Amino acid sequence: MTDQRPGGTITIAGKTVSRLGFGTMRLTGPGTWGHPADQTAALRLLRTCSGLGINHIDAADAYGPHTVEELIRWALHPYDEDLLLATKVGMIRPAPNIWSPLGRPDYLRAAVEASLRRLSVERIDLCYLHRVDPSVPLVDQIAVLAAMQEEGKIAAIGLSKFTPAQITEAATIAPIAAVQNVLNIDEPDDSAERFCARQGIPYIPYRPLNAGRHGTSAGKALRWLLALGEHMAPIPGTSNPDHLLSLVSAVTR
Structure with missing residues (x-):
């Protein structure tokens, strides 16, 4: 691990990590379905993160589905003690490009147990509810x-795509360690981001580069996010190690 963490550091779920994390959704096949075309390259990219100072890896059981959690285990297990490994449950994948929330308590419990096995851990560092299932009371989820x-199977709980009202409701049941919503230069307004800033909750912008639409301005997009406050910890994703290196360079120079 290098001494200088990309973007500085932030404490999430009790671990001090790089403010620039790595989102793994792109390490799958088309439609976020199945394995990547070059699985060896994906494993190499995951291992590259540590050398670049990135020790916050974000995954989900729905990526593949299950593919990314398996890749993470193959690439990184046994895990570095300072690695924050986050995953999400509560979304099912009937087909490529199809996503559907499922928040039945029995399903969520089974999903966490399955993620524990795939990641080969006894406890998940940070487990997000991937989406609110509107058919199930939020408090039950x-x-x-x-x-x-x-x-002892989850260290900290996170929320993905939540409103301030939903965050407040969830926090009556358990402490909330992080909130992960869409935020980027093209989609720059999220009331949950401002709420998290006031509450001191780490905010994890997903799709920070708007699915690659920023191209050569990616560094500017990440610096804009980081400048919003110390609670910000974006998780750009890529399948290209040179692109990852350029993102790291853009926020450390």
């Missing part, structure tokens, strides 16, 4: 994650 936290 958070309660099962809180129960698994008490059991």
